[in-house]
Amino acid sequence: MVSRYTVITDAAIALVAEQGMRGLTHRAVDARAGLPTGTTSAYYRTRKALIEALVQRLADLDRADLEARDLPADQAPAYPHDRRFTPADLDGLAAGIAAVIDAWLTTGRDRSLARYACLLEATHHPELRDILGHGAASRAQARALLAAAGARDPDRAGDHFVACVDGLLFDRLAGAGALTAPPPGTAESRTDLTRAVRALLRAMSG
Amino acid sequence: MVSRYTVITDAAIALVAEQGMRGLTHRAVDARAGLPTGTTSAYYRTRKALIEALVQRLADLDRADLEARDLPADQAPAYPHDRRFTPADLDGLAAGIAAVIDAWLTTGRDRSLARYACLLEATHHPELRDILGHGAASRAQARALLAAAGARDPDRAGDHFVACVDGLLFDRLAGAGALTAPPPGTAESRTDLTRAVRALLRAMSG
DNA sequence: CACCTCTTTCTACAGCTGTAGAAGCGCGAT
DNA sequence: ATCGCGCTTCTACAGCTGTAGAAAGAGGTG
Numbered sequence: 001m002v003s004r005y006t007v008i009t010d011a012a013i014a015l016v017a018e019q020g021m022r023g024l025t026h027r028a029v030d031a032r033a034g035l036p037t038g039t040t041s042a043y044y045r046t047r048k049a050l051i052e053a054l055v056q057r058l059a060d061l062d063r064a065d066l067e068a069r070d071l072p073a074d075q076a077p078a079y080p081h082d083r084r085f086t087p088a089d090l091d092g093l094a095a096g097i098a099a100v101i102d103a104w105l106t107t108g109r110d111r112s113l114a115r116y117a118c119l120l121e122a123t124h125h126p127e128l129r130d131i132l133g134h135g136a137a138s139r140a141q142a143r144a145l146l147a148a149a150g151a152r153d154p155d156r157a158g159d160h161f162v163a164c165v166d167g168l169l170f171d172r173l174a175g176a177g178a179l180t181a182p183p184p185g186t187a188e189s190r191t192d193l194t195r196a197v198r199a200l201l202r203a204m205s206g
Numbered sequence: 207m208v209s210r211y212t213v214i215t216d217a218a219i220a221l222v223a224e225q226g227m228r229g230l231t232h233r234a235v236d237a238r239a240g241l242p243t244g245t246t247s248a249y250y251r252t253r254k255a256l257i258e259a260l261v262q263r264l265a266d267l268d269r270a271d272l273e274a275r276d277l278p279a280d281q282a283p284a285y286p287h288d289r290r291f292t293p294a295d296l297d298g299l300a301a302g303i304a305a306v307i308d309a310w311l312t313t314g315r316d317r318s319l320a321r322y323a324c325l326l327e328a329t330h331h332p333e334l335r336d337i338l339g340h341g342a343a344s345r346a347q348a349r350a351l352l353a354a355a356g357a358r359d360p361d362r363a364g365d366h367f368v369a370c371v372d373g374l375l376f377d378r379l380a381g382a383g384a385l386t387a388p389p390p391g392t393a394e395s396r397t398d399l400t401r402a403v404r405a406l407l408r409a410m411s412g
Numbered sequence: 413c414a415c416c417t418c419t420t421t422c423t424a425c426a427g428c429t430g431t432a433g434a435a436g437c438g439c440g441a442t
Numbered sequence: 443a444t445c446g447c448g449c450t451t452c453t454a455c456a457g458c459t460g461t462a463g464a465a466a467g468a469g470g471t472g
Contacts, residue, residue, distance in 0.1 A: 018330065019330060020227060020326060020327060020329075020330065021226060021227065021228055022227055022228050025458080025459060025460085026459075026460070026461090027458080027459075027460095036420080036421055036422080037421085037422080038420085038421060038422060038423085039420075039421075041460075041461070041462090042419090042420070042421080045460090045461065045462080046460075046461075047459085047460065047461090113326070113329060116322075116326060117326055119376075119380045119381050120226060120319070120322060120323055120326065120380050121226060122380060123226075123319060123379070123380045124224065124225060124226065129382070129384075129385070134381075134382035134385060134386070135381070135382050136382075139382065139386075156398060156401070157405075159377075159382075159383060159386055159387065160374065160401075160402040160405070162377075162382075163370075163373045163374045163376075163377035163378075163381070163383055163402075164369075164370035164373045164374065164402075164406070165373070166373045166376065166377060166381065167369045167370045167371070167372045167373015167374065167376065167377075168366065168369045168370065168373065170325075170369075170372070170373065170376065171365075171368075171369035171372060171373075172369075173329070174325045174326050174328060174329045175325050175340075175341070175369070175372065176335070176340035176341050176342075176345065176365075176368075177365060177369055178335075179335070179340060180340070180345075180365050181365065192362060195362070195366075196366040196369075196370075199363075199366070199409035199410055199412065200370070200406075200409060202409055202412075203405035203406060203408055203409030204405055206405065206408075231428080231429060231430085232429075232430070232431090233428080233429075233430095242450080242451055242452080243451085243452080244450085244451060244452060244453085245450075245451075247430080247431070247432090248449090248450070248451080251430090251431065251432080252430075252431075253429085253430065253431090
C-alpha cells in the first residue's frame, strides 16, 4: 500500500501541473486524490507545509530516478530520467540527452511543469530552493561530462549547459516552442532536440 | 497623465513578480496601485480579463522597446531591450546579447518574472500565448542573424538559440543559477554570460 | 473487557476572492 | 438649471481558502 504522503503529494503535483500554483489548495488535493475532505489539511496544516512537501516529493522522485539509473536495463523503471551516459561519441550522447528531454515532455510532463512552477515560487520562498537541491545532480553530471571532454572551465560550462537544456525543455513545454517545434514524443522531436543538444555539447566542451 | 489601464497593469506585473500568479487579485492590484478598492474590478470584471490585460501590457512594453531600438542612442529609453545588433564580429555580438540578458535580470526583473509566470499560465490558457506573440520578435531576429551567419537551418537554429538564451535567463532569475552564477548587474555576470552566448552563437551558426 | 493513544474524519469560522450591481459624480448638451 | 450619460467609487454577497480544534474510530495493553 502506498503511503498517504505520496498519494497527497502526487495529487498535488498533478494539480499544479494542470492548474498552476493557484489550483493548489488543501481541498482540491483531497478531491483529486479521492481522499475525504480535510485529510490534506490534517497532514499539512499550513499551505507552506503542503508546498514544501510537494517540492520534497519532486526531489525524492528525481533521486529515485537517479538511483534506478544503476539498475540493469531490464529492471529500469518505466520512467526515464538521466540514464548513465557513455560519452563514447558526442553524437550518441546528444541523442541520449535528447531522449531524456523528450521523456520529460511526455511521460514526465506533470513533473516538469510542477518543477518550473516551484522554481518560480522559490523566487519569493528561498527555502524551497534548498529542498529542490538546485538540480545538483544534473549539474554535477554535466560538469563531469564537460570536464572529461576537455572543457576549459567545466564548472561554469556545465552550469551553462544545464541552463540551456532547461531552456529547451521549458520552451517546448510552455513557451513558443510548443507551437514551432515538432510535437514531443515523435521521432522528429527527438532528432530536432538531438541537433540542438549536439550543438550545445560542441559549444560548451570547447 | 498616465492612463489608468497602464497603472493597473503595471501594478499587476509588479504583483505577479513579487508574489506569483496567486498574488494577483483585483483588490491587491488596487492596493498596490494606490487606487480606490474596486477600481480594478470595474476595469476588468473577471480575473481572466485582468490576466489578459497583464499579458497584453507585457507584449506592448516589448513592442515599445523594440521600436525604441530605432531611435538614436541619445534618445534611447532607459529600459534596455534588444538593441539593433551589428554582427560585425561574433564576440561583440555576444557581449551585446549578454548585456541585454543582464538588463532583463536587473532593470527588467519584474517583467521577466511576470513573463515566465504568464508562460506557465499559458499552458492551461492557450489564448494567452496568442497575446504574448510567441516571442516572435526575438525569434525572427535570431533567425535572421543565424541566416546571415550561414547556419544550415537558420529557422530551427534560431528557435533553439532563443530557447537557450531564455534558459540562461530563467536559470539566473529563479533557478539554481541564482546561486552559482555571479550576481547580475556586475561585470562578472556579463563576462560569464558573454562566454555562454558566444559559445551558443558559434554552435548554432554552424 | 475497559482504557489509553494515535490516526483519521468532520465541523467551524474568520478572512479573502470573484463578480455584480447600486450609488455618486463630473460635465457637456439642452 | 436641468437633464442625461459615461466614468468612478462603493457595497453586497455567495463561494472558497487556510487553519484550528472537536468528534469519531482503530488498535494495542493491562
